[in-house]
Amino acid sequence: MELNVQSLTHRYGDVPVLQDVSLTIASGEILCIVGPSGCGKSTLLRLIGGLERPDVGRILQRGDAPEGCLNPLTYVFQDFALLPWRTVAGNVSLVLEDHGIRGGAADAIINDVLDRTKLRDFRAALPRQLSGGMKQRVAIARALVVDPAVMLLDEPLSALDAQTRDLLMEDLVALWSRQPFTAVYVTHNLAEAVRLGHRIAVLSRRPGQLREVLDVDVPLAERRPGDPRLEALQAQLWQVMKDEAAAADQELLHV
Amino acid sequence: MSDLSQETEARPVPFRGGGFRPVAKAGTGVVVFVLLLALVEWGTRAGWISNLTLPRPSDVAVTLIDMARSGMLWTHVAPSLSRLVIGSAMGISAGIGVGVLIGLFSHVRAGLIPLVAALFPIPKIALLPLFVIWFGIDEASKYALIALGTFTPTVVATYGAVDNVDRTLIRMGQSFGLSWLSIVRKIVLPGALPGILSGLRVSVAIGIILLVAAEMLGAEYGIGAYILQAGSLYDLERLFAGVVILSALGVLTSWGIGRLEMRLLRWRS
Ligand SMILES: Nc1ncnc2c1ncn2[C@@H]1O[C@H](COP(=O)(O)OP(=O)(O)OP(=O)(O)O)[C@@H](O)[C@H]1O
Numbered sequence A: 001m002e003l004n005v006q007s008l009t010h011r012y013g014d015v016p017v018l019q020d021v022s023l024t025i026a027s028g029e030i031l032c033i034v035g036p037s038g039c040g041k042s043t044l045l046r047l048i049g050g051l052e053r054p055d056v057g058r059i060l061q062r063g064d065a066p067e068g069c070l071n072p073l074t075y076v077f078q079d080f081a082l083l084p085w086r087t088v089a090g091n092v093s094l095v096l097e098d099h100g101i102r103g104g105a106a107d108a109i110i111n112d113v114l115d116r117t118k119l120r121d122f123r124a125a126l127p128r129q130l131s132g133g134m135k136q137r138v139a140i141a142r143a144l145v146v147d148p149a150v151m152l153l154d155e156p157l158s159a160l161d162a163q164t165r166d167l168l169m170e171d172l173v174a175l176w177s178r179q180p181f182t183a184v185y186v187t188h189n190l191a192e193a194v195r196l197g198h199r200i201a202v203l204s205r206r207p208g209q210l211r212e213v214l215d216v217d218v219p220l221a222e223r224r225p226g227d228p229r230l231e232a233l234q235a236q237l238w239q240v241m242k243d244e245a246a247a248a249d250q251e252l253l254h255v
Numbered sequence B: 001m002s003d004l005s006q007e008t009e010a011r012p013v014p015f016r017g018g019g020f021r022p023v024a025k026a027g028t029g030v031v032v033f034v035l036l037l038a039l040v041e042w043g044t045r046a047g048w049i050s051n052l053t054l055p056r057p058s059d060v061a062v063t064l065i066d067m068a069r070s071g072m073l074w075t076h077v078a079p080s081l082s083r084l085v086i087g088s089a090m091g092i093s094a095g096i097g098v099g100v101l102i103g104l105f106s107h108v109r110a111g112l113i114p115l116v117a118a119l120f121p122i123p124k125i126a127l128l129p130l131f132v133i134w135f136g137i138d139e140a141s142k143y144a145l146i147a148l149g150t151f152t153p154t155v156v157a158t159y160g161a162v163d164n165v166d167r168t169l170i171r172m173g174q175s176f177g178l179s180w181l182s183i184v185r186k187i188v189l190p191g192a193l194p195g196i197l198s199g200l201r202v203s204v205a206i207g208i209i210l211l212v213a214a215e216m217l218g219a220e221y222g223i224g225a226y227i228l229q230a231g232s233l234y235d236l237e238r239l240f241a242g243v244v245i246l247s248a249l250g251v252l253t254s255w256g257i258g259r260l261e262m263r264l265l266r267w268r269s
């Protein structure tokens, strides 16, 4: 499925948050969105997923969701948003239950997705027993189980330590290589953006405007930490963002 | 540098992190209780507590044992228990229902919160004569009193608990396209359960207070009636026997709710 964001403008009360943002997310592509803090990245993602209505502009979806898709636009949240009273398997089955998938059929699907996310041994664990990385794996498993047409990830790795982040990035790349999915990936971490994005959209400070969209030409599976091409790109991104980030930082002091 | 470290004496870093984490020490409560009773027993025997002030604990125990032997204990406890159970079951289930509705719907909230605020501070005992006129002198008026008394604190605890359910979890449910009913059943209600259960402690305690009040105003059997009789005869042993039964009831319900919390809220850290 392809998404088409057309000149979105959004404000909260008097505060303009997004200004005329237009984007296209092609099928099977991971689009990373980077920008200084408070520039409206999360807002943009909420608008794309239909959790909020934009003031101006619209979001169009083109093409059909894959066969068996239970929830075309599916989020992965920064703070995991797992139900603490449900086990890992219970959290993953939450959406299946609403579609009447139970018993053996549900078990087969859940086992498959827990295998893919390396969670098989943690089926019966409660969220409070899991590390942050494991919790985010569960959230990713919960998103994968609905066979989403587009995954919307809001800083999914920023609550995790650097090593766990690296491992999970490798897992995401492996998942994508196995079965390409479409994704919008919001992050403030440029290393994540150059590692996972096919394209990277840079937003200006608030009100967020589209500054630039960069292509990353290296195939996803070939990207390694320390690759000179990626590092050059990351440096280029930082050049674009540096002044914005500094200005955004100053701005907060005046609010 | 190394000279210095050899000359000056090495001391362990002092520990400063203790305290502020009360934990239940098993048996401490019993010890306090026994000490207090022993003190009263000693005082009444030695004479520095007059018999008119406090009865001897051992006499109260004898009274309780006699009651249990003669079957009078059960004669009084059974009707009280059934009043408490039926009345508070009505009040608590209605309270949880209304509280959830207030937590979910703006119109219900706007309409009912002022009403609940108006009902809450009324001493419900003052309404008993009215309830007697409405429901008769029998059980129904007692049920109604206990039900109303447990209803308001349950409503307040429940809608507070629903308000406090993590909004990101509800957002998550919506983002996965869950039905409204699923969100309420699988996210809102379990999320509100801790708050509802702790409200239950308050509600049941108020229920016990109202139970006794209602029984004092008109009942043949029941712990309240028993205490009233004993009081009017100035029979301190029996009066205190009644009080002991009430405290036991309080401890028992609080323990029961504690067990319920342990079972239902195992997911909490
Ligand atoms: N529901 C809301 N009501 C009012 N203001 C909001 C709301 N949500 C966000 N904002 C404001 O809109 C601006 C953009 O917020 P948003 O969360 O989209 O930024 P962000 O780019 O995701 O920031 P961060 O990097 O901190 O995650 C911020 O100034 C924020 O205070």
Ligand SMILES: [Mg+2]
Pocket (backbone or CB within 6 Å): A041, A042, A043
């Ligand atoms: Mg954000």
